[in-house]
Amino acid sequence: MVYRFKTKATGDVVMLDQNGKQLLEILGKDPSGPGILLVEQMPAAIEAIQAAVLQEEADYERRKQEAIEKGEYVPDPERVSLRTRVAPFLEMLKHCQRENAEVVWGV
Numbered sequence: 710m711v712y713r714f715k716t717k718a719t720g721d722v723v724m725l726d727q728n729g730k731q732l733l734e735i736l737g738k739d740p741s742g743p744g745i746l747l748v749e750q751m752p753a754a755i756e757a758i759q760a761a762v763l764q765e766e767a768d769y770e771r772r773k774q775e776a777i778e779k780g781e782y783v784p785d786p787e788r789v790s791l792r793t794r795v796a797p798f799l800e801m802l803k804h805c806q807r808e809n810a811e812v813v814w815g816v
Contacts (some may be wrong), residue, residue, distance in 0.1 A: 711742075713800060715816070722797045729814075733794060735761045738785035743815030746770050758795050765791045 712729025714722040724732065733740040735756050746754060769786050776783045805812055 712747075714801065714812050716801060716805050716812045716813045718767050718804045718810040719801050722801050723800075724794070731791075732758070732798060733814075734750055742780040744813065746802075747774045748806060748809055748811060751806050755799060758799060759812055761794045764797065 710726040710729075712724045712726070712733075714724070730740040733744070735757050736746065737757070738744050742747075760805070765787075769784075773783050801812065
């Protein structure tokens with residue numbers, strides 16, 4: 710499945726199933742059906758996404774440090790980080806706030 714996030718303010722943002730579900734879960738939205746993100750919800754959405762990015766990075770640093778302390782193999786970071794995957798969506802939200810436009814998906 711593919712998630713297509715649409716708005717009148719920008720072009721669409723498309724995410725594969727796993728990444729789209731993860732993003733919607735971060736936003737506290739149901740990934741199983743259509744949805745909408747209103748302009749007034751966007752500041753909290755941006756904050757939640759940024760917090761998730763920081764958490765993922767902190768988790769990796771913790772695992773890396775634990776491996777170093779134990780003299781074990783240092784795990785590789787994810788090939789494509791959450792920061793990279795959500796960047797287009799964050800840009801979309803910033804444009805939507807300026808243009809007073811909601812984001813929809815699954816419609």
